[in-house]
Amino acid sequence: MPPASAAVAEPGVPKYLVVYRRIRGAIADGQLRPGDRVPSVRALAAELNLARGTVEAAYALLVSEGYLTARGQAGTIIALDLPSAPGKPAANSTSTEQEQPLPLQLGMPALDAFPRKLWARLITQRARQTDSASLGFSDPRGYAPLRAAIAQYLGLYRGVQCTPDQVFICSGYNAVLERVCESLEMAGQDCWFEDPGYLHARQILLNRGVKLIPVAVDSDGLQVQQGIRQAPAARLAIVSPAHQSPLGVALSPARRQALLDWAREHSSWVLEDDYDSEFRYRGRPLPALKSQDQHDRVLYAGTFSKMLFPGLRLAYLVVPRAQVERFEQLARLLRNRCPELLQATVSDFLNQGHFTRHLKKMRQLYSVRRALLVKALEDVCGGRLKVDPQAGGINLLVRLLVDVPDTQVARRARAAGLAIEALSHWQLTAGKEGGLLMGFTNVASAEQAREVAARLLAVILEARPDGG
Known part of the structure; x- marks a missing residue:
């Protein structure tokens, strides 16, 4: 030594x-x-x-x-029986641009379980069908067969009744937010924002000059009455009602109705971020808020990044009929930056039934992998943390039971190669209860779960105020 x-x-x-x-x-x-x-x-x-x-x-x-x-x-x-030649420990890097996801990385689907051979076959078949027409500019609203497939899927599985002309394809959820801000002229306007809420969305909205109104979230979701008290005439509310990001709670039926009533009474809009509602492990997936929208005040956003793989950079937006013309004008101005080859392949993936089979497989797999990580955390770190109960999603929220800031643990965990995020960073209002956010989808075995739990324990032990 x-x-x-x-x-x-x-x-x-x-x-x-x-x-x-x-x-x-x-x-x-x-x-x-x-x-x-x-x-x-x-x-x-x-x-x-x-x-x-x-x-x-x-x-x-x-x-x-x-x-x-x-x-x-x-x-x-x-140890007498050492593992095979020890390699280098995790690098001290926070970059998100790596070939493999970091352990416990948020928002990352199980890349090892994606049907790559099937995808390669579908995309090869599409590439062979390339003709001169497909080499030009594509429809700025998105590939028409994909928009039709999405409308059909949403009607069958999410209760959202819409026509293909209401569906717009965007290059990721960031692009969805950009389109909504531009169309609704949100610069300088009040916008209800879940607190805590999706960190990257917050940054985009602030860059666009949107005035964010933090609205607290509890076990029943967004506290609608608080939003009404703070900014009754807000132009927009952004919510994740089926599985709130990041707390994982669902918006209660009473608050769903209150939110829709508020939007109708004040001619306001609601953007529903339905990012991973298909992954629910207890009971059936909750209906979309849009399915209850009788007065057409809800814009509905979904993404394939968490259902398939993030490299697609493919999301979609369903807009109310009154907004279709405005979004079409904007689409022609901004153009669709999603390659038509990828859009056509996703269309085939949906129309041939692969998408629903894949989601069913992932629900079963994620249920197992979530249980592996929860058990490992409880066995290895018991008494130092508590896992929040959640019915769905692809992330865990873990509460610390030791007197140490979540930001300190997350920073040290990053240095140890664990892509854990502090709940505090997702909060607009300071002083709220903290926690650790972590993904579980790429925890493929009990051994791997215990290894990352042990690494987290080591971080927590060192981060304790007394160092003991």
């Missing part, structure tokens, strides 16, 4: 992770061999002038990965 007296300091890297890397590196270099005894937590902490909790966190991570074996009073040794 490298000299213990060496300073434990790497800019931006948690101290426990520095200790972890040094021990793992010594194993890889052959300086520490199977059966060798490592210093006790107390002894190493004293020699490195660190808190015991820091060394304890490093040892806990090494034990979880199979590099150390704790033998109680006999001390801790290098």
Whole structure:
């Protein structure tokens, strides 16, 4: 093992992770061999002038990965049966542009379970059908057969009755927000925004000059009466009623009706973000708010990023009939930036029944993977955190039971290679209860679940105020 007296300091890297890397590196270099005894937590902490909790966190991570074996009073040794040659630990990077999703990354579907061979066959068939007409500018509203397939799917599965001319294809949910802001002339206008609410949407709206009115969310969803008290004449309300982002609660029937009544009475609009309502693990998926919209005040947004894969950058927007002409004008001005080849392939995916079969498969898979991560968190981190109960979605909300800021844990987790986000960052109003947001869809085994739970435990142990 490298000299213990060496300073434990790497800019931006948690101290426990520095200790972890040094021990793992010594194993890889052959300086520490199977059966060798490592210093006790107390002894190493004293020699490195660190808190015991820091060394304890490093040892806990090494034990979880199979590099150390704790033998109680006999001390801790290098495992006799080491894993295959230890590789490099997670890099200290927060970039979202990587080939594989980071562990616990939010909003990421199970990429390993996507039917790639089927998709490749469909897209190849479409590419072979390329003719001169398809090489020109595509319909700015979106590929007509895809818009028709979406309208049919929404009518059958989400209760949304619309015609293809009301459906507009956009290059992701960000583009949906841009279109809505432009069409409704939202610059300088009041907009109800769920608090906490979708972080990236908030940033886009603020950049557009929208005046956000934070409206609290509780176990029944958006507190509509609070919104009415704060800004009764707001031009727009943006909500995720089936599965609120990020708390995961559903908008209650009474509040759904209150929201629709408010929109009708004040000639306001509601943008429904129905981003992952298909993934519900208890009971049937909830109907869309748009399905109850008798006065046509709801704009309905959906995306294929979480149902298929994010690289598609493909979303859609259903607009009220009174807004179709305005959105058509805007579509002709801004153009549709979604490649028609991808739109046509998604159209085939829907029309040939692959989409509904894929969703059914993913619901079953996600139910299993969610249970794996929840069990691992409870077994490994029990007493330090609590998982919020949620009926659906592809993310978990975990509450900390230790006195440490969620932002501090999330920052250290990022440095340890875990793509965890702090709930506090999703809140407009300071001082609310914090938590940790994490995805579970790419946790493919019980072993992987326990490994990421152990890494999180190590982060929490080091982040405790007393360091112990």
